[in-house]
Amino acid sequence: MTLWLYLRRALKATLFDLSTRNLLLLTALYVVLSWLLLKLTGEYELTDNFSNFIYYLMVTASTVGYGDHSPVTDMGKWVVVIFIIPGGLALFASILGRIGSNLVDYWRAGVLGKRKVNTDNHILLLGWNGQRTLHLIRMLQHEEEGNRPIVLCTRSDIENPLPGEIGFVKVSSYTDAQEMKNARIDVASCIVVDNLEDDITLSAALYCTNINPDAHLVAYFKDEALSALLSQHCPNAECIPAVGAEMLAKAAVDPGSSALHQELLASTRGMTQYSTYYPATALEISVEKVFLFMKNHHQATLIAVEGEGNIELNPDLETVIKPGNKLFYIADERIEQFEWGKIV
CATH class of the missing domain: 1.10.287.70 (Helix Hairpins)
Known part of the structure; x- marks a missing residue:
C-alpha cells in the first residue's frame, strides 16, 4: 500500500x-x-x-x-x-x-527590467527621479530620434515608464556586475548618472568609468565636493552641479532670466543650445566670419568657443578659431551639416 x-x-x-x-x-x-x-x-x-x-x-x-x-x-x-x-x-x-x-x-x-537589453551605442540613464527623468527622456528622444536608443537603469521599484519606447533594466545596486550586465554598460556611448543621493551617483559613475572608460559620462551632483572628487578621478567625466541658488540670484537681479534659461535648456521644441566642431582640415578663421556665416546661412548664433580645455563665452570678434575647436551655438533645431565651404 x-x-x-x-x-x-x-x-x-x-x-x-x-x-x-x-x-x-x-x-x-x-x-x-x-x-x-x-x-x-x-x-x-x-x-x-x-x-x-x-x-x-x-x-x-x-x-x-x-x-x-x-x-x-x-x-x-x-x-x-x-x-x-x-x-x-x-x-x-x-x-x-x-x-x-x-x-x-x-x-x-x-x-519589469529583468531582461538583458539587446542594443549597443545607446544612451544609458542611471537613476529615476520621476517627472524629471521622464522630461529628460523626452528631450533625448527629440534629439536622438532615429539615432541612439535610450536605456533606463534604476534601483527604484517601478516598471518601464515608456514600454516600447525605451529599454529598461532594474537592479538592486549600480555596482553589481552581474545585474549591470543587463544594461550593457560596456557598449554604451553615453552614460548619464542622476540619483537623489550624491554618494550613489559617485559610486555609479566610478563603476561605469571602470567598465567603459570610452563612454561620454555625465553626472549630476548637488554637492560640489563630490563633483570635484569625481573630476579628479575621472578627468573626462562631465559633472553637472546644482544651479538652483545661481538661478535664484540671477532671476532676482535680472527678472525673466529663469524663463530664458528654461527656453535654452528645455524648450517645448527641444533643446535650443547645441555644439559642433570646426573642421580639422579647415584654415584658422576669426570669430566674426564664423558668426556671420552661422547667422546668414543657418539662422544660428555663435555663443562660445572651446579650445585648449577652456570655454570662452561671448568671444571677441577678432578671436581666432583653430581647426578642431568646438563651437557652441543657439538654433531652433540642431544643424546636422554646416556648409563650411560657403564661409567668405
Missing part, C-alpha cells in the same frame, strides 16, 4: 506537471500511439506517408477539419473518436497555452 501511494504521488508530480519537457514527451507519445493505432486498424492512407499523417493530426487537433483525409474503417473511426480527437485537442490547447504564457512572461520580464 505504501509503495502504491508513493508511485501515485510520483506520477502526479511528473506526469501531470505540464512542464515543457512533459509536454514534449506527451506529444511524442501521442504521435507514436496515434500512428500505431491507425496502422493496426488498417488506415494505411493516413500512416504510409509521414507528411500526410502529421498533417492529419494537426488538422484534427486544431479542429480545422478540412476533410481531405479521414479514416475509412470502422475501427479507425473509433480510434479517432476515442483517442486522436480528445488527445489532440488537449495537447493542442496545452501547447498554445504554454507558448502564450512564455510570450507573456518574456514581455513582462522586459517591463
